[in-house]
Amino acid sequence: MEVFESLTIKTRTGCGNLYVTLNFSNNTLKRVFIRIGKGGSCRASQTEAIARLINKALEYNIPLEEIIHSLKEIRCPSTGFDEEGIIKSCSDGVARTLEKYLKELKTEVESYEQAMAACPS
Numbered sequence: 734m735e736v737f738e739s740l741t742i743k744t745r746t747g748c749g750n751l752y753v754t755l756n757f758s759n760n761t762l763k764r765v766f767i768r769i770g771k772g773g774s775c776r777a778s779q780t781e782a783i784a785r786l787i788n789k790a791l792e793y794n795i796p797l798e799e800i801i802h803s804l805k806e807i808r809c810p811s812t813g814f815d816e817e818g819i820i821k822s823c824s825d826g827v828a829r830t831l832e833k834y835l836k837e838l839k840t841e842v843e844s845y846e847q848a849m850a851a852c853p854s
Contacts, residue, residue, distance in 0.1 A: 747811025753830040804828035
């Protein structure tokens, strides 16, 4: 049995609140779930499709940076504003969430490596 840690990040988009849930194991992103709007709506189906494609890309070890690059800066008529600036679309919101996760993970890894380097052998 594999146990996952989970992190859900809320981002405000022009279409409403976007919830991106990241499941990871051993600091490796394994699965992504995305929710916006009511189930069965067009927005919900589009974000579910994005999540499925991200998960398939993760299965094939496509680097997270490439996934982010593919989704980032996509524009739609309904832009939103979050603490981190303009969210141009739901896809852009997902990319920014993944980018934030990646930056925080790299910071944690660097902090750990620095701590280990400082330990006497």
